[in-house]
Amino acid sequence: SEFYSLIPHDFGRSLPPVIANMADLKLKLELLEVLSNLEISQMLQKQEAEKPTGPAVHPLDTHYNMLNTNMEPLSKRGKEYQIIEKYVDNTDGGSKFSVNTILKIARPDEESHAEVLGSLDNHKLLWHGSRLSNFVGILSQGLRIAPPEAPRNGYQFGKGLYFADALAKSVNYCCATSRNPTAVLLLADVALGTPYQTPNGEFLDYKIVNEQRGCDSTHGLGRMAPAENESETLPDGVVVPAGTLKPVAGNQYLLYNEFIVYRLEQVKLRYLVALDF
Structure with a gap:
């Protein structure tokens, strides 16, 4: 062919x-x-x-x-490092990863996102995993939404940027193995605003979510979620859902929560986290 x-x-x-x-x-x-x-x-x-x-x-x-990205290693004694380490330990689904390195990152190209980010509340620090080979593209050009010509199949909640509040969900996309035991993930400040909550997959886009549902993002409900009373908050108000994973009542299709936004401007990359199996 x-x-x-x-x-x-x-x-x-x-x-x-x-x-x-x-x-x-x-x-x-x-x-x-x-x-x-x-x-x-x-x-x-x-x-x-x-x-x-x-x-x-x-x-x-x-x-x-x-890479056109500013990077600064976090001190293990610092509060940010300790919060992220807690996030890893509590949401790894029992896999027990160890933190290798945490870099605080800032992409100058994302400064243009400030207006949209500032107009929405409900900011959460969420995981995004990808193959190591994708990170040059991600850091130099940012996360990208699948183009209109891409098949719609394979996107449970439509073409958008997908995040999770459980490391156990996002780490699967890193494709790390026993021969290559390091997984690299992003932690992003995601402005969720008012999320459209759904227990099942459905094909959505920003127009449907915003105009028909009156929302700013999609929250695919999972059967496991971090305990809200154990969350942390960064100095700028971004909530880190670093609580222990607990069962959630209901008949949800997904095992873990998924959060989807359909505008690049609702995302700001904050940290790069390298984990060892």
Whole structure:
């Protein structure tokens, strides 16, 4: 097929399998996302190489500058570090990860989000996991919403930015293994405003959520959620749902809560967290 011609695979002497169901299609879409982010990495390196020669710069500094993101390691003795460590320990679903590094990050490009962020309340610090190969693209260009031409299948609550208040949910998207035992996740300040709460998946977008539901985001209800009375609050008022995971009454489809926003401006990346299995 044209897909296998454009994206070579190694099938040996076997015929390429037909992409016959939504599970197979989702895997191929994830592959294309990885390749897209690798392309961004290569493009950034090419742009850097084409710049006029100046004073010698260490290669690590060159790569850091390409990310266009300010990063600062948190002290283990600091309050922020301790809150995030509690968030890890209480929402890991029993997997018992250890915190390797926590970086406080700021993307200059997200300064334009200030107006929307400031206009909404209910700010939460939420998890977003992704493959390590995607982080050059995420840090240099920000999180991205799937384009209109992308198939709508595979998005339980429509095309948006997905977050969770349980590490156990988001860490699955990091695809870490025993051979590559480090998982890297983002913690983002997400302005949820008034969330549309639903126990089941339904295809939504900002127009439906905002105009028809009178809400600003979607909250897919889970059967497990952090205890609210154990939450922490950062100095700027962002709530960290770092409580112990507790069962929630109801017949929810999801195991853990999911939070979806449909506008990039409702998100500000705050921390990069590296975990070891």
